[in-house]
Amino acid sequence: MASAAEQLASNLNFSTFAKAEDLKKRLWFTLGALLVYRLGTYIPLPGLNPDAFAQAFRGQSGGILGLFNMFSGGAVERMAIFALGIMPYISASIIVQLMTSVVPALEQLKKEGEQGRKIINQYTRYGTVLLGTAQAYAIAVGLESGNGLVNDPGWFFRISTVISLLGGTMFLMWLGEQITSRGIGNGISLIIFAGIVAHLPTALAGTLELGRTGALSTPLILAIIIMVVAVIALIVFVERAQRRLLIQYPKRQVGNRMFQGDTSHLPLKLNTSGVIPAIFASSLLLLPATLAGFANTATLPGWATTIVGALGHGKPLYMVLYGAMIAFFAFFYTAIVFNPKDTADNLKKHGGFIPGIRPGERTAEYIDYVLTRITVIGAVYLIFVCILPEVLISQTGVPFYLGGTSLLIVVSVTLDTVAQIQGHLIAQQYEGLIKKSKLRGGKRGR
Numbered sequence: 162m163a164s165a166a167e168q169l170a171s172n173l174n175f176s177t178f179a180k181a182e183d184l185k186k187r188l189w190f191t192l193g194a195l196l197v198y199r200l201g202t203y204i205p206l207p208g209l210n211p212d213a214f215a216q217a218f219r220g221q222s223g224g225i226l227g228l229f230n231m232f233s234g235g236a237v238e239r240m241a242i243f244a245l246g247i248m249p250y251i252s253a254s255i256i257v258q259l260m261t262s263v264v265p266a267l268e269q270l271k272k273e274g275e276q277g278r279k280i281i282n283q284y285t286r287y288g289t290v291l292l293g294t295a296q297a298y299a300i301a302v303g304l305e306s307g308n309g310l311v312n313d314p315g316w317f318f319r320i321s322t323v324i325s326l327l328g329g330t331m332f333l334m335w336l337g338e339q340i341t342s343r344g345i346g347n348g349i350s351l352i353i354f355a356g357i358v359a360h361l362p363t364a365l366a367g368t369l370e371l372g373r374t375g376a377l378s379t380p381l382i383l384a385i386i387i388m389v390v391a392v393i394a395l396i397v398f399v400e401r402a403q404r405r406l407l408i409q410y411p412k413r414q415v416g417n418r419m420f421q422g423d424t425s426h427l428p429l430k431l432n433t434s435g436v437i438p439a440i441f442a443s444s445l446l447l448l449p450a451t452l453a454g455f456a457n458t459a460t461l462p463g464w465a466t467t468i469v470g471a472l473g474h475g476k477p478l479y480m481v482l483y484g485a486m487i488a489f490f491a492f493f494y495t496a497i498v499f500n501p502k503d504t505a506d507n508l509k510k511h512g513g514f515i516p517g518i519r520p521g522e523r524t525a526e527y528i529d530y531v532l533t534r535i536t537v538i539g540a541v542y543l544i545f546v547c548i549l550p551e552v553l554i555s556q557t558g559v560p561f562y563l564g565g566t567s568l569l570i571v572v573s574v575t576l577d578t579v580a581q582i583q584g585h586l587i588a589q590q591y592e593g594l595i596k597k598s599k600l601r602g603g604k605r606g607r
Contacts, residue, residue, distance in 0.1 A: 347574075399431050546569060550568070
């Protein structure tokens with residue numbers, strides 16, 4: 162028999178959406194906030210020569226700048242005030258998460274509930290300011306070292322660049338928090354999502370243009386489209402897949418009545434680490450090529466030139482290291498975000514247990530056993546999704562925005578947003594049913 166939530170979900174229709182005034186306000190707020198973000202990606206830094214920078218960027222777009230440009234919605238190639246994007250905040254969040262597993266004081270804060278999370282979030286903001294300042298200053302110095310990129314180099318340009326880029330990052334962090342609280346879904350994820358989606362039409366048009374000029378054959382373009390659809394279907398399937406561990410609660414007596422023990426499930430996602438391994442691995446691998454591009458190639462030693470050449474897109478060494486780093490970060494980040502011992506302690510505290518497994522340490526070992534094995538499947542899935550588009554990019558020249566990382570982010574955020582919208586609609590319909598039942602009860606009383 163279907164649960165009440167499933168019955169409500171099956172009854173959702175357009176009339177339910179039309180009556181959900183709060184949901185419509187949240188959607189309009191989200192769209193307005195994302196429009197503000199997109200406008201900010203076109204406001205250039207003061208004192209920059211846009212033509213000279215555009216020419217310099219084209220020579221470096223295949224490195225880490227191309228990856229950052231994707232996450233910033235094209236702000237890097239225009240060197241706009243949002244060029245840093247939200248990446249300093251994401252980096253600071255990951256660093257703080259890592260530190261909560263190492264520093265006992267932060268680990269204790271994490272267990273203190275809402276108040277502890279507020280303090281950790283404040284530390285994350287401080288970390289964002291530090292990382293954003295360092296990155297903005299490095300960008301300012303790098304721009305000054307370029308030939309004709311800056312109209313008037315000096316400390317005034319450096320200070321104005323740091324203020325502009327850091328202010329853009331802090332504004333995006335605030336905007337993401339506003340979307341989360343007053344809009345739909347995770348604001349930070351939606352900002353990255355909007356930046357990637359904004360360039361997908363350009364990437365599709367570029368692919369079709371390659372077909373028109375004969376650089377890509379029509380069968381190959383059709384094969385690419387079929388592959389993208391198949392990869393999207395795979396992402397949807399795996400991101401929704403769970404390994405559900407049966408949890409039982411013992412019988413309990415309240416007064417003279419004996420209540421039957423309840424059962425529930427502990428869901429373990431197949432891909433607990435999300436898209437973080439792909440982002441980390443690609444960032445680290447593209448960093449040497451980007452640094453070499455900014456340096457004078459004539460001054461580089463022979464071994465450095467050989468390594469940089471071997472780490473190019475589609476090269477065997479790049480593919481092997483990319484897959485190995487994705488697997489490493491998949492296990493590493495899963496261990497950071499999910500603690501089997503804490504889960505086992507919480508189950509024991511509430512009287513829950515896994516059938517056939519002793520509560521406490523044995524339960525933690527069993528959860529870790531299951532989690533390790535499903536993470537192997539999740540890591541293989543991430544490697545496949547990220548490596549396959551890399552091969553196509555290197556062999557066919559398909560635009561960078563059709564890469565595995567971008568598809569992972571777009572599909573994952575879309576699934577999360579749809580779930581949020583459905584949750585609001587179910588809550589709206591549930592409130593309507595409660596009001597109707599109260600009205601009927603009042604009429605019967607009369």
